Amino acid sequence: MITDSRLPSIETAGIEWHEGAPYSRRFSDVYFSRDNGLEETRHVFVSHNQLTERFPEVPAAGSFVIAETGFGTGLNFLAAWQAWDQSASSADACLHFVSAERYPLSQDDLARALSMWPELSDYANQLLEQYPEPIHGAHRLIFDGGRVRLTLFFGDVLDAWRELDFRADAWFLDGFSPARNPDMWTEAAIDAIRGHSKPGTTLATFTSVGEVRRLLTKLGFTMHKVPGFGSKRDMLAGALAAPAAHATPAAANDIESIAIIGAGVAGSLLARNLAQRGLHVTVIDQAEEAGTAASGNLQGALYVKLGVEFNDQARLGLSSLLFSQRYYQQFGGDCWHPSGLVQLAHSDSEQERQARFIERNDYPAGVLRRVSPEEASELAGVPLQRGGLWFPGSGWLEPGRLCQSLMEHPRIRRCFGFDVHRLTPCNGKWHIAGNGEQDVVVDRVIICAGHQTPGLIPLHGGFRFRAIRGQVTHVPAASLKCPNVVVCGSGYLNPAHNGIALAGATFDLHDHSPALSTNSHRDNLSMLDSMIPGALQVPESEPDDFEGKVGFRCTTHDYQPVAGPLMDAHGHALEGIDLFTGLGSKGLSYAPLLAEYIADRISGQPQCLPRSLAKRVATHRCHRPEIVQPETISA
Template structure:
């Protein structure tokens, strides 16, 4: 993984109500005419008004090398809303290693009351200083901002997109030479296509030469104000695939944009994928076998919003952290009154020496900032929890709880989403000529669609297209008890199990973990096991429940062999075996321009285990981006980590298939 260092808010001073970076000793914008300079350099320098007006594609991608106050983004947004087709989407991608705090951003944007509508949305959605990609959705989905909080080179090395226009911005090269370098220019070339343009305020010789070397034709044009010249450029090379090291992970979109999609399975993964597509203007039919949605693993009364952070920075930890922040933003938009979720934070207690050492190593080696996770004593943990705690641990400020079923209901409450319950799918087949998918429903009926997403957890293995996936169901039972007359828990508390603050005067806690028993009957021994886990973290509450008659529910989680979700296009299993057979002989074999073969129009989003609340929604975005050929909402390494084809490749290398 490319990053693990903490992200710090920018240190600034104010000069005439204008922010000045103390790190780079440079102003964020022109004091007298910041917006006018932005329009001249970046909007006009890329001819955006004309390109937006005449746009025929369903999306347009702008990428920027320094977000700063967001002025360029807000100006581009306003121009887009005024001139682009209403059914098209603007993807704006930017990077910031030292983001302004929300308060400083709010103060800076007061300069431009004409941008107030966009600024208010940006301020409300503005991410906390957490490393990684942050996808913000504005204007009902017409504007998608991907804000990458990390080093610019790391960010663009991890971006998977095709950029239409570049805003080469940031502090002046003399102030910030680390950003303006050949390696970054190389990434700009990698992400460009034959129609890509670029504009920047500088005309420095090394910038011109660096851009020319990666394929841009440079033109010096009049600069803004006292700046005599600036650069306007156009990319002139065909995109190269020579950089591809793992061709089997490439996403190649060849089908037209869908008007409609069918999704099978209406748990968190299915509902989140439906929402991601509906937000992009695509009609979705959601098929569910039960009488209601969210009846299986997504049917628990409460679930924890919890990122499992590792000792060493890895894909799973970064996916969990990115997914947690994404789900939080989504909840704030869907439920601003916090009726179905609680922003309570989360305690992970070290109930034994092994866990205590793991937490200490994690805090020391990953350098997570205190706003993400911090060490707490047993005394502080007791204060945070509102009940006696006898163990130290760590506190996650961004943790919390959510009602999974209520979240699913909010996600599907969309005019473009149609839910069909009592619909048991028995199989899917593809028409070899039309490539459409025929869905067989028990009872004799069939449905047909050009685009199909499977979100049926472990039951996906019953379909012939996914029989090769190493997935398994894991039984879990939660316990439910009255909270009346007991300590009022103030935060989610985790040990071997978890308990959330009471909702509607009821505590939900658990859960058991059984690999070998798929019986869903409620068992007293499992209630007893849940009480034992509770006693290890909150003895006061557990003791008060010792004689209580508990209720509960049991359901299956879907786990994968590597404990990561499976999300993306469905691989053509036989074609992969044939095309990449040489991996059995040499795992480093270089395949010349080998485009991976997928089952056209078929996608999957499963395998979230006990973390579906934080991985299901972000994986829904990954599926939507893959289907539509959009920029991905997370780093390429994370997209690869959840790619459904990864198990085929691993098994070829191991010679097990």
């Protein structure tokens, strides 16, 4: 249970430097051996888990999972990554590293500690580039095109093992010694290690304390005392009883074919994610190219609106935003523009809400901070009458270009111009019927069809999905004082690109027309003028003079997205079919993390969403409650 009053921030480690090496003030202990920390890691964890022998056995599209108690400086992770990189493992296999850390190092301390190992500098620099802000909860980091994944949980180790869904092939039992950090070595913590282990899972630890050995033996691990490193005489190594000396990691599973219906942001991100894991994917869309419907806007802002209370809804929004900011870095200079974003306190009520938000939450400045009207104006480069919240890691994307770029992978087959009419299960396969086309037959199908999703779900009964029209207006840059950053209020305005700045989008509850509307343009221009007074340089321009685009958002009854196995009203999952929809107006923020989550589930790898947030996006919550008719009373 998270009880830290500084949520969502988490307290960082208090570090002293003794002879250039990091030393924990809290635990009065060193982070690694002063003799040679890297060689200690290789001796204790890499060698006694037989990693160099086991890595080449991981099949294509398979994974090897290492779990660790105590991330510390990340030295163990980098040593395992280097060993994985130097092994003969399949180019399509994934090393997945899961680690918990109650007191994470600051970015500066981490950089200083890892500078001691020049041979790891290439790996260390990549870790430092993505190292998350000190925020409670799970953080997913992806390296080397998906060949290495790190799930880093900032918080109590018992919270980590309770919330995270994974099973390890090997354990690094690190952390400070049991005498100095007893909470890491409790019976409950060691029992949780057993629950996250496979038959044949190995483990190693620098400690040789008898109580630790007895607890592990009691839980079924065969333990041995072996020579330690340097001045440490003994350490422990062992394995969970299994028919073989250790279990050979399995491939993702027996899925031979996967189809994704919908080539918008959600479908394109998921297709690329699965393809990078070694799986072959067919993407089906009625359009002739990816990213043409709601994902086809010229520009899209990357933002979420975080709640005043730091509940599961806020946690999901924050996790999605931070992951998407990291994910889109690879598209910088192309379709990702990290300009930063100002979320204006655009009304008195919003100003009061933001004040309560700042009072009740503690966010690192690297995530967001409050800014005055003067600072907001300076950041935006245009006069703003109100302040707000500054998100330095956000910005805007070109969604259509993003989707088309994601489709470029040899394992992605594009089946465009295919209008799906029906999904039918038959003999363990899904048959996807179109408009006179030959059926596409696959083992698994994921529906990512936005507002068209309800018509494709092969279940009786209704779902609480709703299509909401949104129109954006293309404002010529020459007629506008364009901001340098994204400005959000009751709508949003992006920086100009190719002579156009995009403003919008309307939220039309009762208009279902796909045609451009003069009234919608007028609403967007009115929003723009109220948010940035005087920005429009030609106020007498008629709305008919502007171009734009209409799209339909798919929202749910609780405005939270849907991702995961399709379940019936009783919570039973249908075999081989998933939903990925309901992203509303925040699809660019939600989609990368949720695509990662669905791909984790399909590939059988550790899941990026904690269990509490996985429940938040489960499909069965969106079934429309049955209306029970009252019994007829006969005379």
